[in-house]
Structure formats: structure tokens, C-alpha cells
Amino acid sequence: MGISDETRGQLSTKFGVMFPHLDERQRRLLMGAEARALGHGGIRAVARAAQVSETTVRKGVAELGASEAPLGRVRRPGGGRKRAVDRDPGLRSAVLALVEPDERGDPMSPLRWTVKSTRTLAAELTRRGHRVSADTVGDLLREEGFSLQAGAKTLEGRQHPDRDGQFRYISERAQEHMNAGQPVISVDTKKKELVGDYKNAGRQWRPQGEPPLVKTHDFLDRQGPGKAIPYGIYDIAANTGWVSVGTDHDTAAFAVASIRRWWQGRGRHDYPAATRLLITADAGGSNGYRTRAWKTELAALASETGLTITVCHMPPGTSKWNKIEHRLFSHISMNWRGCPLTSHDVIVKSIAATTTRTGLTVHAVLDPGTYNTGIKVTDSDIDALPMHRHRFHGDWNYTLHPSPRAPATAKSPRSVGSLSPQPCTGCLRDPELTGMPEPELAELISQLGQTLDELREQGRRQQRGGDRVRARGAGAKDKLTTADRVLATVLYLRKLGTRDLLAQLFGVNGSTLTRAVHQVRPLLAEHGHIIPASTARFRTPADVAAFLANSSPTEIKATR
Incomplete structure (x- = not known):
């Protein structure tokens, strides 16, 4: 010690x-x-x-x-060998020049790209004429406030602008569910583990000189037991964990099957009156928000259980903040540290034996099922799901209902309805979509309209090589009016959906919409208009119709 x-x-x-x-x-x-x-x-x-x-x-x-203790010699003050820094006044500054950050040290130092151990530093100092030992270098560094330090993982890199907003949204939804006595779970896949006599990080107490013997290389043995895929479900309110140890592939079907096992084996008994389930998950992997099979499998689970399942995903790059990471997975890793995971049975028993001082209990089961990869889910399959995307980041937050809902009642003139060759775009002027009141939008269209018409006429003159021959208004009609061009650009900059979705809403092709955006966007910048992105996301015109049907006519988004 x-x-x-x-x-x-x-x-x-x-x-x-x-x-x-x-x-x-x-x-x-x-x-x-x-x-x-x-x-x-x-x-x-x-x-x-x-x-x-x-x-x-x-x-x-x-x-x-010693048996004899002879009297020692008492030297005068100042006697004895002098310290190295006293004999060599330049030693201290030479040491600091080698170890301080590059902007303050010697930029031409040969140790700039070398591990600066005390022995390496002592050798370099000796080469420069400062005879010193590694121990003396260590003493000097400690005197100057240096110590051995590892890198601290604090820089998260580029963050999504709605990162904090999504965290607050998840917290509010979780608190709402728990206050109502509804289950809230955090899910994720733990790191895949090699099954066999492989080295496992960490150490454990054993008789001295008898370490566990493991393989020299961590190459997967194709003839051996293979890998283990632990998928965890952590009940936030009850502080209990459930882990399904898979043996095949980490797919969306496996993830939802694990949640189904948890509900049948534990959840329905802990929450007999539950009608809703909130799932918090990472942004990627088998339970990512882009994974279509994840949504289809959850829809099937909702129909089986009768639960209304709401999913809230962590913002991209924030998976370490998922509750399951530091409340379940970390304790599992500490429990089996230094122990070779020689079989699936060892893994299951080690996980089940994990406990904490705060009362965590874990149930673990082996899932030997087969889960195929490469299963395709079409757009029509997604459109048919009884899924409601939330108004705040509908791509990250959505609810799956246990049975198909009746279609939203059309509200004239606010509903989009089915697309016709010449759809009415008046409903797309809704403040919920544009992020600005209708008078403000009308003023913006009026301000840019004349300039936009002049620029388009100049472009046509260059294409014709001269002035117009036929009267204005003769010939083919414009596919988009000037007002619609401005409106389409505003909706595009709001990032409400893809270019193809907006093209469907305006009844044009993608190229026409793209040209309109390229024409209007510079004018907006020239006049100092900044269009902030919305937090709502839509995939189909039906999503837009449902969104408008459930919104208030006079409400303007607070997140504009």
C-alpha cells in the first residue's frame, strides 16, 4: 500500500x-x-x-x-556535496525547456515528438552538457509542479446546435412518465466480447505467480464459441437492469427482441397498470434514429403489448450520457475485470452477479436466436406505421401507437391533403412552418418580389440573346410563382424536410425547387434576412398534414 x-x-x-x-x-x-x-x-x-x-x-x-554505533563527524554548515541545481545554475531552465508546452519550450528540441521519460530527459540533458541522473530530473520536475498525467476526455468536438434542447426534452419526457407511474428505460448494446481464453482488461486477486493463462493474440477463433453481444435495458426508476446476451448479429430485431424479453419477464410485473413506455437510446447502432427496422420492430412490439411506445434519442456524439452507460455497463465491466470470458455461461453469470451499493440488481439471459442482416424496409412500410413524430425534432423523438390511428381530419385551409397537379400552397404559409407571422412573410415576399422578377428577366434575356419577342404572359407558364419561390426557399432553409418532399408539396420536380432556392437565397442574405432552422422534421406530405392539423392557428414556434 x-x-x-x-x-x-x-x-x-x-x-x-x-x-x-x-x-x-x-x-x-x-x-x-x-x-x-x-x-x-x-x-x-x-x-x-x-x-x-x-x-x-x-x-x-x-x-x-549495526551492533556498534560510532560517533559521527559533524560538518560545518554548508558542508557536504552540493545539489546538482546549485552546481549547474542552468540545469533547471534546461529541464523546463524540454518539458513545457511546445509554444513555451524549445521548438527545435529533438524530444518534441518523443515520450519524455526522466531517463530520456536525463540522457538529452547530459548530451547538452548537464550531467544529471533520472532521479534528479524527477525531483526537479516535482519541485516545479509537474506530475505524470494522462489525457482527459473533455473535448467533445463539434456539437449539434439543439444538443442541450434535446437533453432538456428527454428529461421532461422522462420525468412526466415517471410521475405518472409509467416505465422509463435506457437501452444500448454493450461492447461485443470475445468468448474464450482471451485477455480481459483489469486485474483480480489470485495466488502470487499464478495468473490466468490466456491467448497471446485476440484473433477470433472461427471454430470456437464466437462473440457475445450484450444488449442492456436499464429501468431508471427501479434501478434494475436486464441484459440479453446474443450470439448472432446486433440488429434492430435483436434489440427489440431484448426489450420484448424484458417486458415479458420483468416490466409487465413491475408496472401492471402501464399504458406507455419511454425508451431513451443512442443516435446510432441497432437502435439508431435512422434505422428503419428499429421503428418497424417497435411498432410490432406496441401492437403485441398494447403499449404506446415513445422513443427519444440522444443527440449525435453524446452516447456516453446515456444512463445505461454509467449505471449498468460500467459496473458490469468492473465486475468481470481480469477474468477471461471463457463461455457464454460465464458471461451471463458474471452479468447477473453485478451489484452496487445503491441497490442495482441485474438479470441476464442468453439469446441463441438468429437475426439476419440486410433486411430492407421500404418507404411505404414506414409510411404505413402508426407513428407520430413529435413537433420538437421529429427525427429524434417519435411515438408508436399500438394500433393504426385514424387519419387526421382535414382543416381547411390548413391541411395539405393529397397532392394534385396544381396544389394550393396557402397552407404552407402557416407560421408553424415558416417561423414568422403571415404579415411578416407577405412583407418579405413583397420586398424581394420585384428584384427577383428583374433578375429572372435578365437571365432569360441572356439566354435568348435579345429582348422578348412575344408579349409578356404568352407561352408556357411558370411552374412556381414569385411568391411560391420565396416561400419554398424559406421552408428549405428551415430544414423542415428534404428537397424532394418540398418539391412534392409545391407540385414541381427537384430541379425546379433547387433553381428557386439558388435565386432567392442570395437576395435574403443581401437584405439581411436570416432564416433559422426549425426543430420539426417531416418525411412525407402526410406528416405535414398531421402536424398542421394538431397545431393552433395562431401559435408561432418558440424555437424559431
């Missing part, structure tokens, strides 16, 4: 008080006695506390154990 900083501090205080009253031999004997009392590591700790060499302390220990 190491010697604590508190003990070293007490020794420094004691030596500082006693040394002025003792001669050289008495100091050695005092240090030797303290080192013997501390046991293993005592010599080094005493030497650092007294600021002397370890050799001096060892000599004191030897004198205490």
Missing part, C-alpha cells in the same frame, strides 16, 4: 522542526527510524520529505541495525 500525501506532509513538518537541533548523525538515525516504521517505500518517502538522497536514509537504517 502506498504512503499517503498526508504522511509525507507530517514527515516534512517533523524534519523541519527537528533538524536544526540535530547533528548529521542524529539526523540520519531519525530518518532511518522513520523509514523503518513506514515499511516498504519508507526510504523514498523519507528522502523526499527530508530533501536528502535515498543513500543517506539507507545509511541511517544501517546504523540503527
Whole structure:
């Protein structure tokens, strides 16, 4: 067991008080006695506390154990060998130039791209004419406030602009469900584990000299038991975990099958009156928000159980904040550290034995089922799902109902309805979609309309190579009016949906919509108009119709 900083501090205080009253031999004997009392590591700790060499302390220990104790020589103040930094005034600055950050150190140092161990530093200093040992370099670094440090994972890189908003939304939904006595679970797939005599990170207590013997390389043995895929479900309110250990593939079907097993084996008994289920999941993987099979499998689960299943995904790049990571998976890893996972049975039993001081209990089962990959889910399959996308980030937050809902009642003139060759775009002017009141949108169209018409006429003149021959209005009609061009650009910049979706809403093809955006976008920037992105996301015109049918005519989004 190491010697604590508190003990070293007490020794420094004691030596500082006693040394002025003792001669050289008495100091050695005092240090030797303290080192013997501390046991293993005592010599080094005493030497650092007294600021002397370890050799001096060892000599004191030897004198205490000698049968004869001759009187020592008492030197005059200042006697003895001088410290290296006293003999070489430039040593301290030379050490700092090698180890300080590059912008403050020597940019031409040969150690800039080298691991700066004390031995490496001592060798470089000696090459430069400063004769010094590795221990002296270590003492100098500690005196200057340096210590061995590893990298701290704090820089998360580029963050999504709605990251904090999504976290608040998840917290509100979770609190709402738990207050109503409804289950809230956090789900994810733990790191896949090799099954067999492979090295597992960590150490465990064993008889000395008898470590577990494992393979020298972590290559998967195709003839062996293969891999284990632990998929976890963590009940946030009950502080209980359920882990299905798969043996095939980590697919959406496997993920939902694990949730089904949890509900049948534990959830329905813990929540007999439950009508809703909230699932918090990562943004990617088998339960990612882009995974279509995940949604179709959950819809089937909702129909089987009669539960209304709501899913809230973590923003991209924030999977470590998922509750299951630090409330379940981390404790499983600590429980089996240093133990080779020789079989699926060992993995299941190790997971089931995981507990914490706060009362965590875990149930683990083996899932030997087969889950095929490459299953395709078409757009029509997704459109047929009884799924409602939330108004805040419908791509991350959505609800699957246990049975198909009746179609939204049309609200004239606010519903989109079925697309016709010349659809009415008046409903698309809704403030819920544009993010601005209708008078403000009308003023924007009026402000840009004349300039937009002039620019389009100039472009046509260049294409014709001269002035118009036929009267204005003759020939083919424009597919988009000037007002619709401005409106389409606003909706496009709001990021409500894909280009193809907006083209369907306006009854044109994607190229026509793209040209309109390229024409209007520079004018918006020129006049200082900034169109903020919306948090709503739509995939089909039906999604837009349902959104408008459920919104208030006078309400304007607070997130515009």
C-alpha cells in the first residue's frame, strides 16, 4: 500500500522542526527510524520529505541495525556535496525547456515528438552538457509542479446546435412518465466480447505467480464459441437492469427482441397498470434514429403489448450520457475485470452477479436466436406505421401507437391533403412552418418580389440573346410563382424536410425547387434576412398534414 500525501506532509513538518537541533548523525538515525516504521517505500518517502538522497536514509537504517554505533563527524554548515541545481545554475531552465508546452519550450528540441521519460530527459540533458541522473530530473520536475498525467476526455468536438434542447426534452419526457407511474428505460448494446481464453482488461486477486493463462493474440477463433453481444435495458426508476446476451448479429430485431424479453419477464410485473413506455437510446447502432427496422420492430412490439411506445434519442456524439452507460455497463465491466470470458455461461453469470451499493440488481439471459442482416424496409412500410413524430425534432423523438390511428381530419385551409397537379400552397404559409407571422412573410415576399422578377428577366434575356419577342404572359407558364419561390426557399432553409418532399408539396420536380432556392437565397442574405432552422422534421406530405392539423392557428414556434 502506498504512503499517503498526508504522511509525507507530517514527515516534512517533523524534519523541519527537528533538524536544526540535530547533528548529521542524529539526523540520519531519525530518518532511518522513520523509514523503518513506514515499511516498504519508507526510504523514498523519507528522502523526499527530508530533501536528502535515498543513500543517506539507507545509511541511517544501517546504523540503527549495526551492533556498534560510532560517533559521527559533524560538518560545518554548508558542508557536504552540493545539489546538482546549485552546481549547474542552468540545469533547471534546461529541464523546463524540454518539458513545457511546445509554444513555451524549445521548438527545435529533438524530444518534441518523443515520450519524455526522466531517463530520456536525463540522457538529452547530459548530451547538452548537464550531467544529471533520472532521479534528479524527477525531483526537479516535482519541485516545479509537474506530475505524470494522462489525457482527459473533455473535448467533445463539434456539437449539434439543439444538443442541450434535446437533453432538456428527454428529461421532461422522462420525468412526466415517471410521475405518472409509467416505465422509463435506457437501452444500448454493450461492447461485443470475445468468448474464450482471451485477455480481459483489469486485474483480480489470485495466488502470487499464478495468473490466468490466456491467448497471446485476440484473433477470433472461427471454430470456437464466437462473440457475445450484450444488449442492456436499464429501468431508471427501479434501478434494475436486464441484459440479453446474443450470439448472432446486433440488429434492430435483436434489440427489440431484448426489450420484448424484458417486458415479458420483468416490466409487465413491475408496472401492471402501464399504458406507455419511454425508451431513451443512442443516435446510432441497432437502435439508431435512422434505422428503419428499429421503428418497424417497435411498432410490432406496441401492437403485441398494447403499449404506446415513445422513443427519444440522444443527440449525435453524446452516447456516453446515456444512463445505461454509467449505471449498468460500467459496473458490469468492473465486475468481470481480469477474468477471461471463457463461455457464454460465464458471461451471463458474471452479468447477473453485478451489484452496487445503491441497490442495482441485474438479470441476464442468453439469446441463441438468429437475426439476419440486410433486411430492407421500404418507404411505404414506414409510411404505413402508426407513428407520430413529435413537433420538437421529429427525427429524434417519435411515438408508436399500438394500433393504426385514424387519419387526421382535414382543416381547411390548413391541411395539405393529397397532392394534385396544381396544389394550393396557402397552407404552407402557416407560421408553424415558416417561423414568422403571415404579415411578416407577405412583407418579405413583397420586398424581394420585384428584384427577383428583374433578375429572372435578365437571365432569360441572356439566354435568348435579345429582348422578348412575344408579349409578356404568352407561352408556357411558370411552374412556381414569385411568391411560391420565396416561400419554398424559406421552408428549405428551415430544414423542415428534404428537397424532394418540398418539391412534392409545391407540385414541381427537384430541379425546379433547387433553381428557386439558388435565386432567392442570395437576395435574403443581401437584405439581411436570416432564416433559422426549425426543430420539426417531416418525411412525407402526410406528416405535414398531421402536424398542421394538431397545431393552433395562431401559435408561432418558440424555437424559431
